[in-house]
Amino acid sequence: MPPLTFTYQVPGDDFTRAGEASGQLKRTLKKIGFNADVIRRVSIAMYEAEINMVIHANGGEIEAQVSPEKIEIWFRDQGPGIPDISLAMKEGYSTAPDNVRSLGFGAGMGLPNIKKYSDTLEIDTELGVGTTLHVIINAE
Amino acid sequence: MTVNELCRRLDARLTAGANGADRSVKTGYICDLLSFVIGKAPEDCAWVTVIGNVNTIAVATLADVACVILAENIPLDQAARKRADENGVAVLQSEKSAYALAAEINAALGI
Ligand SMILES: Nc1ncnc2c1ncn2[C@@H]1O[C@H](COP(=O)(O)OP(=O)(O)OP(=O)(O)O)[C@@H](O)[C@H]1O
């Protein structure tokens, strides 16, 4: 059976809608019957990546492929790109502007959380062109 | 101890997500940086914060906390209230500081 594919558009700068794609996929995975730990890890990775698209890249597009063995997600944006990936991956590193810090963002923990809760994280980025995160979460 | 019982002990107000207020509370956690909470808050905790927007509720669900407690009379905005009711995330409000709340949560839970 080919994987089920879901796509989501993430608007830029709309913090009230942030997390919506993550919530939608979560409900879908629940219906399919994935176990709670897998659903939790997918939800967290997706929430963090989605918020990053909103805050740092003016939105983007998410494609999720769901099969019994794994959930594979691509987060594609046309934002500014990430100049130094290893710096961005460091706990505590953040370039979040003040207006979003007052909403609770900017711990510099989003990318580390994605790494922690996923089995594979690949970042493909080009300055001035955009960033793609490729995340895989195994479902055993 | 349930969220409802803790709410009474703290003299707080249950302001949203009343359908989640019979959950049991095991411990407490204080932080205002959302991604920290996602990665570090223990599940079933009472999470004390001064951030009251819709992302607070999203994070409360992701981290599977027992309830959110807004300290210092911080308001819960409209979108957050709606999401809390939909997701059954109990939100308490108090005029007390996070420090005072932590001390009282400890006493209430016998930690
Ligand atoms: N999609 C993206 N496009 C451009 N830059 C990004 C993107 N995602 C992350 N970054 C850069 O990487 C840094 C670290 O990201 P990370 O998610 O770890 O922390 P944060 O978003 O700043 O804060 P937090 O996620 O803890 O609220 C960001 O501050 C930003 O500079």
Ligand SMILES: [Mg+2]
């Ligand atoms: Mg982030």
